[in-house]
Amino acid sequence: MAQKKIILTGDRPTGPLHLGHYVGSLINRVKLQDQYKQYVILADVQALTDNYDNPQKVHDNVLQVALDYLAVGIDPQKSTIFIQSMIPQIAELTIFYLNLVTVSRLSRNPTVKTEIAHKGYGESVTAGFLMYPVSQAADITIVKPNLVPVGEDQLPMVEQTNEIVRHFNRLYKKEVFPEVESLIPKMARLVGTDGKTKMSKSHGNAIYLCDDADTVTKKVMGMYTDPNHLKVSDPGAVEDNPVFIYLDAFDPDTAKVQELKDHYARGGLGDVVIKKYLAQVLNTFLEPIRTRRSEFAKDPHMVMDIILKGTEIVQGVAERTMCDVKEAMGIIYT
Numbered sequence: 001m002a003q004k005k006i007i008l009t010g011d012r013p014t015g016p017l018h019l020g021h022y023v024g025s026l027i028n029r030v031k032l033q034d035q036y037k038q039y040v041i042l043a044d045v046q047a048l049t050d051n052y053d054n055p056q057k058v059h060d061n062v063l064q065v066a067l068d069y070l071a072v073g074i075d076p077q078k079s080t081i082f083i084q085s086m087i088p089q090i091a092e093l094t095i096f097y098l099n100l101v102t103v104s105r106l107s108r109n110p111t112v113k114t115e116i117a118h119k120g121y122g123e124s125v126t127a128g129f130l131m132y133p134v135s136q137a138a139d140i141t142i143v144k145p146n147l148v149p150v151g152e153d154q155l156p157m158v159e160q161t162n163e164i165v166r167h168f169n170r171l172y173k174k175e176v177f178p179e180v181e182s183l184i185p186k187m188a189r190l191v192g193t194d195g196k197t198k199m200s201k202s203h204g205n206a207i208y209l210c211d212d213a214d215t216v217t218k219k220v221m222g223m224y225t226d227p228n229h230l231k232v233s234d235p236g237a238v239e240d241n242p243v244f245i246y247l248d249a250f251d252p253d254t255a256k257v258q259e260l261k262d263h264y265a266r267g268g269l270g271d272v273v274i275k276k277y278l279a280q281v282l283n284t285f286l287e288p289i290r291t292r293r294s295e296f297a298k299d300p301h302m303v304m305d306i307i308l309k310g311t312e313i314v315q316g317v318a319e320r321t322m323c324d325v326k327e328a329m330g331i332i333y334t
C-alpha cells in the first residue's frame with residue numbers, strides 16, 4: 001500500500017479563530033483529514049515571538065484554539081493536534097537551520113516584512129521575531145510532511161521552508177526531508193468587516209467562531225459596504241463589497257445570493273436588508289460550531305488530554321527525525 005501523504009498545518013494561539021481562519025485553512029483541514037495523515041501545530045513558541053511579554057495570553061489561547069479546532073470538526077481520531085513548546089526537537093532543528101539562512105534573506109520575507117511594518121518594530125525588531133520563518137520551517141519539517149494547507153499569507157513561509165530543505169539535503173548529501181507543497185483554498189483570504197484589509201485580530205475587523213449571535217449581528221450591521229450607495233434606490237457595487245464576499249463564502253443558497261447581487265446592482269435594495277440577511281446566514285453557519293464548542297468547553301481537561309496525547313505522538317516522530325538529521329550531519333557521538 002502506498003504511504004499516506006502527510007500534512008502539517010497550524011496556528012499561533014494568540015486569540016480565538018475567526019471566519020478568515022475558517023475559509024483560509026480550517027475548511028481544508030476538516031476535509032483533508034479523511035485522506036491524509038494530518039498534524040496540527042499549536043504554535044505557542046511562534047506566538048511568543050511577538051507576545052514574549054505576555055506568555056499567559058499565549059498559554060490560555062492554546063485551549064481556546066484547540067476548542068475552535070474541535071468545534072469546526074477537526075477530529076482527534078484522524079488528526080494529531082500538538083503543542084510546539086513541548087517538542088524541544090523543533091527548537092534544536094531551528095538552530096541547525098539558522099546556519100543555512102542569511103539575515104538578509106529573512107528580512108526580505110514578505111510576510112515578516114509586512115508584520116514588522118504593521119507592528120512598527122523598525123530597527124528594534126528582535127532576532128527571535130526576524131527568524132520565526134526558520135522556526136516555522138522546523139515546525140513543518142519535523143514530521144516530514146508532503147503538504148502544508150495554509151492561507152495565502154503563509155506562502156512565503158513554505159517557500160522559505162523548501163529553500164532550507166533543498167539546502168539541507170544538498171549540503172549533507174542525504175534526502176532527509178521531502179520538499180513540501182502548499183495547498184491554498186479557493187478563497188484564500190477573507191476581507192475584514194471594515195472592507196480594508198484581511199480579517200485579523202490585530203485589525204479589529206474579525207468575526208470570531210465563538211462570537212454569540214448578537215455579537216455577530218452587531219458586527220454585521222456595522223460592516224463596510226459600498227460608500228457610494230447612499231439611498232436605497234441607488235445602484236450599489238457588488239464587487240469588493242464585503243457583505244457579498246461573505247455571502248459568497250457562507251451562504252449555500254447561491255441562487256438567492258445571485259438574486260440579491262442583481263437587485264443591489266440595479267438599485268432598490270438597502271444595506272440594512274442585506275446586512276440582516278447576512279447576519280442570519282452567518283448565525284446559521286456558526287450555530288452548530290458554537291454548540292459543539294460550548295460542549296467541549298465544559299470539559300477542558302478532556303481537551304487538554306487530547307492535545308497532550310497528540311503531543312506525545314509527535315515527540316516520538318520528532319525524536320526519529322532528529323536522529324536522521326544528526327546522522328546526515330555526522331554529529332552522532334558514541
Ligand code: TRP
Nearest residue numbers: 008009010011012043046136139
Ligand atoms: N505562521 C502561522 C500563522 O501565523 C502559524 C504556524 C506556525 C504554522 N507554524 C506553522 C502554519 C506550520 C502552518 C505550518 O498563522
